[in-house]
Amino acid sequence: MNNILVTGANGQLGNEMRRRAAAGSRCAYLFTDVEELDITDLDAVRRCMAEHRIAAVVNCAAYTNVDKAEDDAARADAINHLAVGNLATACREQGAALLHVSTDYVFGGTGNLPFREEDAVAPLGVYGQTKWAGEQAVVASGCRHLIFRTAWLYSAFGNNFVKTMRRLTAERDRLTVVFDQVGTPTYAGDLADLLFHITEEGLYAQMQGTYHFSNEGVCSWYDFAREIAALSGRTCDIQPCHSDEFPSRVRRPAFSVLDKTKVKRDFHWTIPYWKDSLVKCIKELDLSNHQ
Numbered sequence: 439m440n441n442i443l444v445t446g447a448n449g450q451l452g453n454e455m456r457r458r459a460a461a462g463s464r465c466a467y468l469f470t471d472v473e474e475l476d477i478t479d480l481d482a483v484r485r486c487m488a489e490h491r492i493a494a495v496v497n498c499a500a501y502t503n504v505d506k507a508e509d510d511a512a513r514a515d516a517i518n519h520l521a522v523g524n525l526a527t528a529c530r531e532q533g534a535a536l537l538h539v540s541t542d543y544v545f546g547g548t549g550n551l552p553f554r555e556e557d558a559v560a561p562l563g564v565y566g567q568t569k570w571a572g573e574q575a576v577v578a579s580g581c582r583h584l585i586f587r588t589a590w591l592y593s594a595f596g597n598n599f600v601k602t603m604r605r606l607t608a609e610r611d612r613l614t615v616v617f618d619q620v621g622t623p624t625y626a627g628d629l630a631d632l633l634f635h636i637t638e639e640g641l642y643a644q645m646q647g648t649y650h651f652s653n654e655g656v657c658s659w660y661d662f663a664r665e666i667a668a669l670s671g672r673t674c675d676i677q678p679c680h681s682d683e684f685p686s687r688v689r690r691p692a693f694s695v696l697d698k699t700k701v702k703r704d705f706h707w708t709i710p711y712w713k714d715s716l717v718k719c720i721k722e723l724d725l726s727n728h729q
């Protein structure tokens with residue numbers, strides 16, 4: 439039986455991994471968050487991996503607050519870059535594989551064709567820069583690795599756009615949401631399904647490289663908000679607006695659709711359409727009486 443370490447396991451993606459392992463698995467999963475294993479501590483990472491004879495690490499830990507990262511660059515770099523280097527170093531030393539998660543924010547967001555893995559990166563802010571540095575640290579370490587760039591992640595766990603929109607559309611009669619940023623939402627459960635398949639089947643021993651993963655389809659944040667409101671039975675009037683109406687210190691990519699041809703081909707994987715996955719998450723939130 440292979441031992442798999444999941445870091446950052448209290449987050450959106452980590453919780454979805456927990457859920458899959460709880461439903462039955464042939465690997466032994468060790469779920470940790472910063473309390474149990476702070477990935478910025480290289481010695482702690484080394485000790486944990488050696489003690490538990492870890493075959494693969496699924497890194498769900500990250501500094502994900504895009505706005506806050508602008509004022510907290512050192513912390514964002516410590517977690518998204520240097521700590522990822524720690525995991526990669528320990529994986530190389532101990533012959534383990536690293537499954538790491540990155541972001542569409544490594545791209546600058548100009549253009550109108552879905553981004554492929556080999557396209558030039560141009561991160562616009564601290565979050566994207568630190569995540570890109572993390573990717574580079576993984577590759578430079580020489581460890582066996584798989585990097586999955588994902589986008590617009592949401593789930594029933596933690597804070598995300600879906601939960602914010604459900605709250606705001608319940609509280610307000612009218613709302614404006616940007617329509618000039620276009621991408622694809624990703625249900626964390628769908629990404630966890632693929633990562634779990636890879637750990638369960640031991641595919642990390644055969645595969646290596648960078649992959650894009652989001653749900654299928656394309657929408658703006660405005661379209662996403664409309665769909666969330668409709669599925670949640672809200673009557674709030676939602677109108678489109680430009681992103682410059684919401685002053686922010688961070689420029690976000692205007693276009694960050696990811697091309698998933700490679701992941702579908704190499705893993706023989708079918709990815710759900712974003713609206714179908716949103717239905718699943720909204721049902722879950724309704725059942726759990728979440729907003």
Ligand SMILES: NC(=O)c1ccc[n+]([C@@H]2O[C@H](COP(=O)([O-])OP(=O)(O)OC[C@H]3O[C@@H](n4cnc5c(N)ncnc54)[C@H](OP(=O)(O)O)[C@@H]3O)[C@@H](O)[C@H]2O)c1
Binds near residue numbers: 472497
């Ligand atoms: N959320 C998105 O929209 C989005 C989009 C594209 C890509 N991604 C990427 O997808 C991955 C998963 O994102 P997510 O939304 O599931 O993240 P999340 O919900 O923010 O979870 C990240 C977890 O990592 C923990 N963590 C932070 N510092 C740590 C440390 N030093 N050691 C161990 N754990 C630490 C966090 O704890 P605290 O909460 O206490 O800090 C949190 O529990 C990340 O790599 C992220 O960059 C996310």
